[in-house]
Amino acid sequence: MNSGNPGWDERTKWPEAGLVIFDCDGVLVDSEKIAVKVDVQVLARLGWPLTEEEVVERFVGRSFADMTADIERHLGHPLPAGWDVPYQRLYREAFERELAPVDGVVDALDALTLPACVASGTSHAGLRHTLGLTGLHERFAGRIFSAADVPRGKPAPDLFLYAARSLGVEPARCLVVEDSRYGVEAARAAGMRSFGYCGGLTPAAWLAGPGTTVFDDMRKLPALLHG
Ligand SMILES: [Mg+2]
Numbered sequence: 395m396n397s398g399n400p401g402w403d404e405r406t407k408w409p410e411a412g413l414v415i416f417d418c419d420g421v422l423v424d425s426e427k428i429a430v431k432v433d434v435q436v437l438a439r440l441g442w443p444l445t446e447e448e449v450v451e452r453f454v455g456r457s458f459a460d461m462t463a464d465i466e467r468h469l470g471h472p473l474p475a476g477w478d479v480p481y482q483r484l485y486r487e488a489f490e491r492e493l494a495p496v497d498g499v500v501d502a503l504d505a506l507t508l509p510a511c512v513a514s515g516t517s518h519a520g521l522r523h524t525l526g527l528t529g530l531h532e533r534f535a536g537r538i539f540s541a542a543d544v545p546r547g548k549p550a551p552d553l554f555l556y557a558a559r560s561l562g563v564e565p566a567r568c569l570v571v572e573d574s575r576y577g578v579e580a581a582r583a584a585g586m587r588s589f590g591y592c593g594g595l596t597p598a599a600w601l602a603g604p605g606t607t608v609f610d611d612m613r614k615l616p617a618l619l620h621g
Contacts, residue, residue: 455574457547498612
């Protein structure tokens with residue numbers, strides 16, 4: 395995935411960090427475990443029964459548009475616009491019952507001295523909802539970027555590059571915090587260092603790769619980012 399940035403994994407000296415880009419689901423809000431359970435129900439109703447493990451492998455970290463395209467490919471027919479609307483209530487209710495910040499992330503954000511933003515595959519409405527439910531929205535208001543803003547979701551670099559450009563920081567000065575394989579691939583494709591959180595659903599081996607520091611406890615993040 396880093397073929398667009400020849401030699402970057404040999405780079406030994408990075409410029410001083412100027413921006414931390416946080417993924418939302420699984421990094422800021424502990425939504426993945428909740429969403430995967432609902433995804434399993436929704437996919438089964440659409441006619442594609444998958445296990446939770448298969449959903450994690452296939453969809454976690456991807457944009458809604460990419461997920462829709464995958465479902466259409468599997469089913470062999472297009473889904474109507476707004477196909478997900480009847481299911482949105484299932485996610486909303488599950489989040490309202492169970493959603494919390496990722497363990498340790500509030501302390502990590504408090505300790506962070508670098509500017510920070512959010513870049514997520516989730517829609518702006520979804521981000522307002524989940525960040526709002528967990529009390530994190532205020533911290534990032536005005537610095538929240540959605541894959542809906544760009545042509546291609548992760549693992550394409552578009553969203554991270556858009557966030558960096560919007561905030562006037564060069565890609566090489568951005569640090570990306572991600573919990574999915576598509577997310578760390580997107581960071582590499584964008585020429586950014588990444589920090590892969592394996593304390594949730596994603597095994598460490600899926601995150602490991604060039605320019606990526608894998609970690610399992612959000613409490614360790616400030617030292618890693620400032621190191
Ligand atoms: Mg994520």
